[in-house]
Amino acid sequence: MAIKIPGTRYAIKVERRLEIPRAIPALVSIVSAIAGILLGGIIFLAVGINPMEAYARIGRVVTDPEMLGNAIEVSIPIMFTSLALILPFRMAFYNIGGEGQFEIGAVVAMIPVIWYWAGFELPGPLYLPLMALLAFVAAGLWAMVPAFLRARWKVNEILVTLMMNFISLQIIWYLVSPGGPWNEANPAFRERYLAYLKEQGVSIIPGFKGTPVIPEVARMPTLPVIGINAGLILAIIIAIILWFLSTKTILGYEVRIVGESEKAAQYAGINYLKLVLLVMFISGGIAGLGGFVNLTADLLKLSPEIATPGYGYTGIISAWLSRLNPIAALFVSVFFGILTQSAYVMQQELRISHYVSVGFEGLIFILLVIGDFFVHYRVRIIKR
Amino acid sequence: MGEVSRRDFLKGLIGGLIVGAALGFGGGYVSAPAKEVTKTVTETTTVTAGGAPTTVTKTVTATPAAGKIKVGFIYVGPIGDYGWTYAHNAGREYVQKVFGDKIETVYVESVPEAQVGSAIENLIDQGAKVIFTTSFGYMDPTLEAAKKHPDIWFWHCSGYKRWENMGTYFAELYQTYYLNGVVAGAISKTLKFGYVAAYPIPEVVRHINSWVLGIWEGLYHRYKRGELSADDLKKVEIHVKWLYSWYDPPAAADAARTLVNQFNADVLAFTEDSPAVLQVAEEFQAQGKKVWSYSHYSSMIDYGPNAHLMGQLVDWGKMYEYILAYHLAGIPRSMDLWWLMGDGADTIEGWRKGIGAAYYWAPEWGDMRTELMKKGVPEWAIDLIVSKTDLIKQKYWDPWNGSFWAEMFPDWGGIIDQEGNVRIKPGEVADHDLLWSIDWFVYGIVEPVPKG
Amino acid sequence: MNLDLINLFLIQALTIGTVYLIATLGEVLSERAGVVNLGLEGLMEIGATVAIIVALITENAWLGILAAFVAAAALATVHAFATVSLKLNQFASGLAIYIFGVGIGVTFRGYARDVILGPQALLKIPKIKAAFTSIKIPGLSNIPVIGSLFSLDVMAYFGLFLGILLWFIFYRTRTGLNIRSVGENPAAADAAGINVFRLRYITTIIGGGLAGVAGGYLIIKIATQIAGETVILGRGWIAIALVIFAFWDPLRAIIGAYFFGALEALFYWLQGYFGGATVVMLKAVPHISAIIILTIMSIEALRKRIGAPEALGKPYSRE
Structure with a gap:
């Protein structure tokens, strides 16, 4: 296809690439991220702020070690939600439900804590491993629902996972609303929770929307020296496992074949149903672990607030931007963490809503989507 | 190399890995903020708010605020919206006016409860010595931060958990x-x-x-x-x-x-x-x-x-003024302030007492x-x-x-x-x-x- | 039971339903031609922002609604460009539009209040709201139950009219047949001489613009606010569920939108009769029903009868 440029002897020629050079997707990612930031400058100009002022804030977050540490801390949940999407996206199964799987992980991880307050106490070191396991399994099972629907009846997985995000949030609402079974004012927790609060000089349970607080034994430890929560280590381990899975195992091979062509996979004798169930179990599980980390390190109690930052949606952009490379996903997540942190600094100093970082994310996402065109097509200017 | 600077160094190192040699590695280490040296002296500090009846006069051993005290505020909503956050921000503007060049206030708005921990760390980074967290949902992260940073003061609005360096305040309606x-x-x-x-x-x-x-x-x-x-x-x-x-x-x-x-x-x-x-x-x-x-x-x-x-x-400004007067005097202490409609004279903390904020x-x-x-x-x-x-x-x-x-x-x-x-x-x-x-x-x- | 009360309840349900209806019809239009736009939530947020700013500056609600249409349509054009011209993934592009729309919509609304409008602008709110005062048709509006249909505001009638108009276009006109065939089998439509690209562009842009109108109506009629905080709060996603719930049919969309509007109103009217936490689960009904319908629909025979667009979500390319 060639489009004439009027008035010249040149034309733009668009050809489908037969083979995608390895460097192109990465290049598009980098260009999208940079162009997104630059185009974002136009937003600043539109509201009368010198874009350089805004960029200086981003630069400050990057160079100030304390702020950078905070940015990394904020990016940990994004690491999980983006790592979770790598395998399913590779097999062209578009799991948009990271947000819901993240929430379900947090909900189920909460169960041993609920037992704790209801009077059933486990040996201390058991808590974190047990909660992590529960989060992984429950969120994995939750994620298998859309996988099954898709494999069995070809139900669109994007719409199903999307809608499930809202259901999981309503489940949290139900559990923790005043009067709900996990609300901190539930009489079942009363005795122990009140005793715990009394140590802190409190004599009343106010019954706010939320569960009782997670006791110290079940909290995520902070890493020595760097002062970031241990979820970071978990994320790095998962990234390495994912890298290994996708490059060195049969699972990774099958995922790649399915991603290239479902038909070809059929001829190769790959059982799509089995594969997609397994992949989504792993995917949901990883997102669920993210919820577990967020709960035990940051939130310290289950409440609908878990959905406010929208980590699940940022994870989609992050996974895409990293070109489904698990190690790159870690760094891209930190990039988004830096954006979020910078937005708070900008907000304080430039008087602009911190939603501006959401605008940036959207802009980068749009460019990334459009950039996909250049991954698949070669655009050249030719002489007529 | 001391404990603190090692932490800084490692954070710089991580930054370096992330943004590449060009941006992070050296910069992170070099730009680590120098720690202030504080000395303890005995002095009498009197803080009289302009026209308002808050005067704290005491002779104490205290660490005087070198220059301005930086005060941070964390809001749960946007300051542009009428209601809760708007009122807190009006209070911030009020204390800034009353104490003038003695304090410097900064704030962060619309902070989700899940991210308040890092918002607190950010404010500390910027040098905030007193931090007000103004949502019930911030209670536990604020308490954690108070335990972690014994040299910083925290004030949590509407909650019920306190610590040696964390007080609570609320205006009851x-x-x-x-x-x-x-x-x-x-x-x-x-x-x-x-x-x-x-x-x-x-x-x-x-x-x-x-x-x-x-x-x-x-x-x-x-x-x-x-x-x-x-x-x-x-x-x-x-x-x-x-x-x-x-x-x-x-x-x-x-x-x-x-x-x-x-x-x-x-x-x-x-x-x-x-x-x-x-x-x-x-x-x-x-x-x-x-x-x-x-x-x-x-x-x-x-x-x-x-x-x-x-x-x-609610006139949060009066509460902020009262609390900050203690800090400016160098005698901060953890209090539970629960102010109703006061008569403007009573300055004792506690239930049904106080200057009055509602x-x-x-x-x-x-x-x-x-x-x-x-x-x-x-x-x-x-x-x-x-x-x-x-x-x-x-x-x-x-x-x-x-x-x-x-x-x-x-x-x-x-x-x-x-x-x-x-x-x-x-x-x-x-x-x-x-x-x-x-x-x-x-x-x-x-x-x-x-x-x- | 007091019949007046039923009328009052229905008026409220229909008003909430109108927000859903207009957004849903926009999405039905674009999905019928084969383009899914997951960006509704963002388009509505942009629409809300532009509508309230323009309406307060010009003191004219209609200009606000018009501006909301234009702004959301402009953003939908990006979606059309990405998905129709560049043939990129519709879901990804829609999500990008969603995130961008919410971010920019909220940022600008907060900024507008602080810098452009100032607090005095609030005094103009009653004036712009007056444009959407309900019109009681004498006589008819007093009939029990049905009367509520005759005591709505102009936008509600517009939504109703739009639904019927779209149905008429889809099933009684050449253009509608063309739109449906483009969504059903673009290759065949193309072979029959229909301009697939042009039709998809037009439907996506108008559909997106309608989402903006829905956002504008929400912020002017239902809850006027100009703060840097989101106001749509998931209502765009409900509209997406509604399209499925309505089986892509404009007339069923009317029923579905009013049903979901009634469900939302019921959340308040029924309180006191049911426990609190139980009522909370009412809010998940739209999403659960969408999943169930999506699943049922996957059965081939049923799908044919329901008439979901066959080429939905698939880019069309001549090569």
Whole structure:
């Protein structure tokens, strides 16, 4: 296809690439991220702020070690939600439900804590491993629902996972609303929770929307020296496992074949149903672990607030931007963490809503989507 | 190399890995902020706020603030929105003005509860020495930060957990809700009242109950004056609708419309963070139906000039001034401040004491008597709330007082709940713990408190 | 039961339903031609922002609504460009539009209040709201139950009219047949001489613009606010569920939108009769029903009868 440029002897020629050079997707990612930031400058100009002022804030977050540490801390949940999407996206199964799987992980991880307050106490070191396991399994099972629907009846997985995000949030609402079974004012927790609060000089349970607080034994430890929560280590381990899975195992091979062509996979004798169930179990599980980390390190109690930052949606952009490379996903997540942190600094100093970082994310996402065109097509200017 | 700088170094190292050699590695280490050297001296510090009665004079061993004290504020909502966060920000602006060059204030708005920990760390990074966290949901992360940073002071609004370097403060509105209720009882034509409430938690239940008690006092006086019959009093209904959200303006508006449409309520009060309910009242006024409502936390009168009666407002500035005076004097301590409508003289911390932060009429609304009478509030009701205000401020009288109600309604025999059981007997006054864990509605409210 | 009360309830349900209806019809239009736009939530947020700013500056609600249409349509053009011209993934592009729309919409609204409008602007709110006062048709509006249909505001009638108009276009006109065939089998449509690209562009842009109108109506009629905080709060996603619920049919969309509107109103009207936490689960009904319908629909025979667009979500390319 060639489009004439009027008035010249040149034309733009668009050809489908037969083979995608390895460097192109990465290049598009980098260009999208940079162009997104630059185009974002136009937003600043539109509201009368010198874009350089805004960029200086981003630069400050990057160079100030304390702020950078905070940015990394904020990016940990994004690491999980983006790592979770790598395998399913590779097999062209578009799991948009990271947000819901993240929430379900947090909900189920909460169960041993609920037992704790209801009077059933486990040996201390058991808590974190047990909660992590529960989060992984429950969120994995939750994620298998859309996988099954898709494999069995070809139900669109994007719409199903999307809608499930809202259901999981309503489940949290139900559990923790005043009067709900996990609300901190539930009489079942009363005795122990009140005793715990009394140590802190409190004599009343106010019954706010939320569960009782997670006791110290079940909290995520902070890493020595760097002062970031241990979820970071978990994320790095998962990234390495994912890298290994996708490059060195049969699972990774099958995922790649399915991603290239479902038909070809059929001829190769790959059982799509089995594969997609397994992949989504792993995917949901990883997102669920993210919820577990967020709960035990940051939130310290289950409440609908878990959905406010929208980590699940940022994870989609992050996974895409990293070109489904698990190690790159870690760094891209930190990039988004830096954006979020910078937005708070900008907000304080430039008087602009911190939603501006959401605008940036959207802009980068749009460019990334459009950039996909250049991954698949070669655009050249030719002489007529 | 000391502990702290090693941490900085490692963070710089991580930064270096991430942004590449060009941006991070060296820069992170080099730009690590130099730690201030503090020395301990003995001195007398007197801080007198401009015109306001806060003076803390003490001779202590203290670390004087080298130059300005940096004070950080963390808000849960946008400062541009009327209501909770707007009022806190007005308080911040006020202390900045009062203390001038002695302090420097910074703030972060719309911080999700899940990210408050890093917002706190950020403020500390910027050199904040005193940090106010202004949402109930920030309680536990604030406590964690207080344990982690013993050299920084934290003040958490509306919570109940304290630490050596973490205090709590709150302005309680039940008295203002009560006086708002008196006006509601005096002005209502339909004798049906509506309340749009965020969550069924004790704070909200307490406010609803206090408003309803106020309504009963207003109605009682109309009955005494012969304007209402005993049968009329039997027709009184108060309805409550729950949002299960602090902030969802369309939902709040729909709940308010339901109260007017379903029950013909003509006075609407609310506990949620938007002016939506007042707007709905204004909408009905525009259609010729007299429906009234209030301001909540900050003046919302612009959203409904015709429907607006009065409000439940808080002057956080006075609380911030009081707290920061201790810091400027170099003698900060962990306190539990719980201010109501004070008389401006009492400066002792604790329950039902304090300078007073809650009020129901903003000076910019004009003269209260003229404005309220223009809207049809009878003069006796205005006299009544003016005299009640004085009694409440002096702590001579409190609406949660069993004898008062037993006298007014002998067949009640105290403050009674929806089923008619006496909850506060004559001679009793509700104490802090009762009001903080209240889970029953007073007589007159139709729907029960939701449970499961 | 008091019949007036039923009317009042229905008016409220229909008003909430109108927000859903207009957004849903926009999405039905674009999905019928084969383009899914998951960006509704963002388009509505942009629409809300532009509508309130323009309406307060010009003191004219209609100009606000018009501006909301234009702004959301402009953003939908990006979606059309990405998905129709560049043939990129519709779901990804829609999500990007969603995130961008919410971010920019909220940022600008907060900024507008602080810098452009100032607090005095609030005094103009009653004036712009007056444009959407309900019109009571004498006589008819007093009939029990049906009367509520005759006591709505102009936008509600517009939504109703739009639904019927779209149905008429889809099933009684040549253009509608073309739109449906483009969504059903673009290759065949192309072979029959229909300009697939042009039709998809037009439907996506108008559909997106309608989402903006829905956002504008929400912020002016239901809850006026100009703060840097989101106001749509998931209502765009409900509209997406509704398209499925309505089986891509404009008339069923009317019923579905009013049903979901009634469900939302019921959340308040029924309180006191049911426990609190139980009522909370009412809010998940739209999403659960969408999943169930999606699943049922996957059965081939049923799908044919329901008539979901066959080429939904698939880019069309001549090569």
